[in-house]
Amino acid sequence: MENSSFGTPPDQRHTTERCRSLSRLSLTNLPVAPAVDPRSLSVGVVHLGLGAFHRAHQAVVTERAAVATGSTRWGIAGVSQRSTTVRDQLAPQDGLYSVLERGLGDPSIQVIGSIREVLTAPEDPDAVVARIADPAVSVVTLTVTEKGYRAAGSGLDLNDPEIQADLTGRPPRTVVGQLAAGLARRDEPLTIVSCDNLVANGPFLRRLVTEYFDALGKVPSAFETTRFPASMVDRIVPATTDADRDEAARLLSVRDEAVVVAEPFLQWIIEDDFAGARPAWEQGGAVLTADVAPWEQAKLRMLNATHSMLAYLGALRGYETIAETVRDEELEGLARQLMTDDVVPTLSPPDGLDLAAYGESVLERFANPALKHRTRQVAMDGSVKLPVRMLGTVRDRLAAGAEPRTISLAVAAWMVYVLQTPDLDDPQSDRLKTAVAATSNPTQLVDALLAVDSIFTPDLRDSTLFRELLINHATALTN
Incomplete structure (x- = not known):
């Protein structure tokens, strides 16, 4: 998509225009637009665990799929499970951020616009549950690291104090509690895709949610038709440094506080087992298979x-x-x-x-x-x-x-x-x-x-x- 409001290429700017490097990313000051106009996107995906890996991986594939299909229904509502850092970085930037790819040659950069909303679970847990329950949302993805599942061995750690607190009825703050509360308020089935490095991560997450509902003593009807496909993700995403932010500013001529760094390689293998509509991830570079x-x-x-x-x-x-x-x-x-x-x-x-x-x-x-x-x-x-x-x-x-x-x-x-x-x-x-x-x-x-x-x-x-x-x-x- 071309739009003259995004400015001229950096090498054609006057010196005074380079003062924009002190400003934050926005649609009005980018030399190159995101591949999809983020203003056209509605939220159809919720992602739990809005860290650097998701922004360099699933969000990129989701945007590529939107480019390939022209669909505008798969914007992402991202949930930060702990701190407000990502929200504070993205909110002043209209949700935009860049991915700085570092390979053996010169670095390259692209601006991603697929994240349309950022929620912070500790501040507003009810909003997280409401988004999962939203009928317009048909897919939830997760990158919360292995410890975010609060498991003990092959099952849910029911002695975990945070799990216990969620079970007592507080607005949930664990990912299993959030998923369970959202499902309890849905009439429609949901597809929940774990993207963490766990063996058979989809079935494993289903077992954790099942044990949570068993502890509650009530299983919502939507859970019976909800699908938990397994998936495998691969991309090296190191922690962003100040030098990376400076490099991104040089390439963009604007300052991006939310830039993430990644290698060129990206892989996403997904079990083809969905409860309803989904992004055409296979057109964004993912591989759908019967056996992950x-x-x-x-x-x-x-x-x-x-x-x-x-x-x-x-x-x-x-x-x-x-x-x-x-x-x-x-x-x-x-x-x-x-x-x-x-x-x-x-x-x-x-x-x-x-x-x-x-x-x-x-x-x-x-x-x-x-x-x-x-x-x-x-x-x-x-x-x-x-x-x-x-x-x-x-x-x-x-x-x-x-x-x-x-x-x-x-x-x-x-x-x-x-x-x-x-x-x-x-x-x-x-x-x-x-x-x-x-x-x-x-x-x-x-x-x-x-x-x-x-x-x-x-x-x-x-x-x-x-x-x-x-x-x-x-x-x-x-x-």
């Missing part, structure tokens, strides 16, 4: 597990970014070894996915020096990431009678990272730091963390081979 599981398992075990291992080993060696870590020949070799020796034997790849080529592409993406993905950012929330990224591989290798040597190194690196990181960023940080406080050698460290039953199941705790591997690796890492 093989795609999901390959990504979790190859990309995500390798990412986490590099984060822990890199942080222990003092590397600030993943790219620096991959440039360490020993660590790059261990990452490749993790995938080829331990992970690939456990996978049954989907048609069209060459696991060897996929593994090489993973390392190439991690080595992108322009992204500056911080090791400490990737290392956070290890207690919820380990079970879905690494421990399944450990079980499968042990069941096959194999020695899971490299994946055990990844787990041991997490254990040493827990021990050596004073300000551990993890939902179970208090429990973990208490567990390791009295340890004085690698054996005690391993035994103390293996005893954390919210992470390690009895089959792993009772494996002599796994324990010995962990002790050997932890000893080497602490010497």
Whole structure:
């Protein structure tokens, strides 16, 4: 879409016009318009978890789908679950923001206009429920990270104080409570798409909502026909820095406080199981399939597990970014070894996915020096990431009678990272730091963390081979 009100290209502006770099993004001062006029969009999607990943991923695909189809009914109402930061950034910018892509060449930038409303759950939880209940909304998507589901093992943590508070009737502030309250007020079915790194995330979320309704003692009729398709997402989205904001201002000639940074690669695999109307995401670059599981398992075990291992080993060696870590020949070799020796034997790849080529592409993406993905950012929330990224591989290798040597190194690196990181960023940080406080050698460290039953199941705790591997690796890492 062309519109002269968006201004002339930056290289044609006079010096005085460049003062606009001090202003905020708006439709009246952009040199290039969003691909879709955001003023034409009505809200048809609610997204829970309005962080950088969603803005660089699902919101981009949704806008591309709107461009391809001309549909204007799929604007997004985004919900920030915790802070007002995103709302405060986007509100003065008419909901507009930019995606700064950093690859091996020059960076590129695009302005996205698909987010039409921003709600902040702690400030107005009733508004969140009302949006989910809105008959014009037929799809809810989620990126709330693994810990946002408030699960314990394979089910809902009914002892979680926030879940308990929602169950007592307050305006809900947990995602499961929000979904349940919205469904209770709907006559129409809904499609709820989890986009977090959880195994079989759609069925898993359905189970959590089912257990929530069971605890309430009442199941609304709309829930019976609501669908929870599984999905798998992939794009590296590092934390935005001031340098990124400066780069975006240079490219746009206006200041964008909400810019997000991403690699050029983007993948979204979605189970084709919807209750009603939806955006034509497949025309925006997504892949719809009957079975997400093989795609999901390959990504979790190859990309995500390798990412986490590099984060822990890199942080222990003092590397600030993943790219620096991959440039360490020993660590790059261990990452490749993790995938080829331990992970690939456990996978049954989907048609069209060459696991060897996929593994090489993973390392190439991690080595992108322009992204500056911080090791400490990737290392956070290890207690919820380990079970879905690494421990399944450990079980499968042990069941096959194999020695899971490299994946055990990844787990041991997490254990040493827990021990050596004073300000551990993890939902179970208090429990973990208490567990390791009295340890004085690698054996005690391993035994103390293996005893954390919210992470390690009895089959792993009772494996002599796994324990010995962990002790050997932890000893080497602490010497």
